[in-house]
Amino acid sequence: MNFDPASSLQDTLHLDSATKGVNQPISDSATFAFETGDDMLKCFHGEKEAFLYSRHWNPTNLELSKALAAMEGTEAAWVTGSGMGAITSALLQLLKAGDHIITSVTTYGGTYAFLKNWITKYGVEVSFVNISDLKEVEKAVKPNTKVIYTETMTNPMLQISDIPELAKISKKVGAKLVVDNTFTPMIFSPIKLGADVVVYSMTKFINGKNDTTAGAICGSKDYINSLIDLNDGTAMLLGPALDPLRSSNIHKNLFTLHIRMKQHSYNAMFLAEKFQENNISVNYPGLEKNKNHNLMKSTMNKQFGFGGMIAIDLKTVENANKFMYIMQERGVGYLAVSLGYFKTLFSNSGKSTSSEVPENVQKEMGMSEGLVRYSVGLDNDIERTWQIIKECLQEIKFI
Numbered sequence: 001m002n003f004d005p006a007s008s009l010q011d012t013l014h015l016d017s018a019t020k021g022v023n024q025p026i027s028d029s030a031t032f033a034f035e036t037g038d039d040m041l042k043c044f045h046g047e048k049e050a051f052l053y054s055r056h057w058n059p060t061n062l063e064l065s066k067a068l069a070a071m072e073g074t075e076a077a078w079v080t081g082s083g084m085g086a087i088t089s090a091l092l093q094l095l096k097a098g099d100h101i102i103t104s105v106t107t108y109g110g111t112y113a114f115l116k117n118w119i120t121k122y123g124v125e126v127s128f129v130n131i132s133d134l135k136e137v138e139k140a141v142k143p144n145t146k147v148i149y150t151e152t153m154t155n156p157m158l159q160i161s162d163i164p165e166l167a168k169i170s171k172k173v174g175a176k177l178v179v180d181n182t183f184t185p186m187i188f189s190p191i192k193l194g195a196d197v198v199v200y201s202m203t204k205f206i207n208g209k210n211d212t213t214a215g216a217i218c219g220s221k222d223y224i225n226s227l228i229d230l231n232d233g234t235a236m237l238l239g240p241a242l243d244p245l246r247s248s249n250i251h252k253n254l255f256t257l258h259i260r261m262k263q264h265s266y267n268a269m270f271l272a273e274k275f276q277e278n279n280i281s282v283n284y285p286g287l288e289k290n291k292n293h294n295l296m297k298s299t300m301n302k303q304f305g306f307g308g309m310i311a312i313d314l315k316t317v318e319n320a321n322k323f324m325y326i327m328q329e330r331g332v333g334y335l336a337v338s339l340g341y342f343k344t345l346f347s348n349s350g351k352s353t354s355s356e357v358p359e360n361v362q363k364e365m366g367m368s369e370g371l372v373r374y375s376v377g378l379d380n381d382i383e384r385t386w387q388i389i390k391e392c393l394q395e396i397k398f399i
């Protein structure tokens with residue numbers, strides 16, 4: 001596979017045609033005028049392409065969407081005001097009452113809650129599976145299965161989904177494979193591996209600044225057009241469109257993503273090795289001993305590394321809380337949810353971003369109550385950071 005998401009993205013750069021500005025102008029209009037009533041009517045009937053209203057399209061969101069589509073290798077994309085806006089719109093467009101979706105049981109807690117508690121109210125059947133067990137996935141298939149859903153690297157267990165194999169299963173049964181690639185932009189190109197739709201929380205690595213929530217849906221032209229169909233498009237009618245001011249910022253941040261991913265990955269690999277050397281139970285797919293290492297190696301775009309996410313197991317909530325408190329005091333990072341920021345962030349998943357998942361299900365997934373999830377930052381001297389982390393571990397008498 002020779003696809004290079006960073007080069008493909010870079011090739012979308014162009015001067016603003018009106019002013020020769022190096023960045024694209026921000027479109028500051030919610031509505032757009034037509035020369036004639038007839039032109040407007042044609043636009044409503046889909047006979048004329050034009051900007052109509054910002055909830056549908058605006059020029060700034062279109063620029064960002066084109067860049068994202070190039071990065072993913074899809075025909076089109078559409079941008080939303082949050083990752084959940086993207087996930088919920090993407091799924092609701094593919095599912096109706098009486099349909100069935102198979103989903104990884106380990107996903108972001110909000111996605112889990114949406115599939116467990118919300119979509120079921122509208123007559124959609126949901127099966128939660130261990131996505132690494134392909135036999136279990138196949139067994140869960142029903143005649144009404146319309147979607148298989150997973151995260152390329154799952155939150156917070158850092159399982160790697162076998163996208164090529166899941167794509168085979170979904171194609172065989174006529175379902176769509178929808179993949180959340182939030183943890184691993186550029187590292188994985190799910191569409192190139194056979195997925196049908198890719199969703200993102202751009203709040204995370206893609207934007208990388210923690211100054212806004214945002215999301216994206218990437219897929220075929222037909223699918224994206226169906227999402228924003230004026231009469232029955234989920235995105236058009238539920239209205240999660242991204243604000244163009246934010247869109248413009250994210251668009252600019254996108255062009256440093258490849259460098260940031262490489263540094264996040266370098267720093268995470270360094271820390272993961274140090275945890276391993278100190279006999280801390282560490283989950284990082286970059287480590288050769290990790291059970292997902294070979295699968296990741298054989299399906300990833302190697303130049304971007306194994307990503308910025310690490311999970312370590314401190315066995316108890318008390319240990320995790322003490323450790324995170326000291327790390328924050330010493331400046332290692334912030335005790336905060338979310339990820340993909342330039343400063344390291346850490347949280348105890350079971351009591352935060354996965355707290356929507358009942359404790360018994362957390363146990364079934366193998367999620368320890370002492371799991372500390374790191375989103376490793378862009379530190380210039382990661383050895384210095386490790387020394388501080390080591391002191392924190394010694395102070396709580398864990399090593």
Ligand code: PLP
Nearest residue numbers: 082083084108155182201203213
């Ligand atoms: N997908 C993943 C993997 C996430 O970790 C998150 C948030 O943490 C989301 C989706 C939801 O994104 P947002 O918070 O932008 O709605």
